[in-house]
Amino acid sequence: MFSLITADAVLILHLTFILFCTLGAVLALKWRWIPWLQLPAAAWGFYVELSGRICPLTSIENHFREQAGQAVYQGDFIGHYLLATIYPSGLTREIQFLLAAVVLIINASVYALLLHRWLKRRKQPAP
Secondary structure, three states, rough: OOOHHHHHHHHHHHHHHHHHHHHHHHHOOOOOOOHHHHHHHHHHHHHHHHHHHOOOHHHHHHHHHHOOOOOOOOOOOOHHHHHHHHOOOOHHHHHHHHHHHHHHHHHHHHHHHHHHHHHHHHHHHOO
């Protein structure tokens, strides 16, 4: 029972990590410390997507599923759980590059806005 609960917890962590990689920069609009966590996470997600590697969280989840007596899956988390939901049918390497670019563009846009705000505040004279 513990292994199954742990596998499900890793699944939830994995999905949360993917969302944080993709959209976590928006949290930096509120909390200034977020970029210290989010930028490395986004870089890792970008790297995994471009390289076609399997995220280590997939292996961890599969380990606990196997310990619980459940079938493990081949491939990556996205392909197993989210392919039909977030990827169009006929996924190609070019579409993966496009998805990686979307992650990069979202994050770069938010951080550019934050940099602009920071520079604007620095130029204002002290009261």
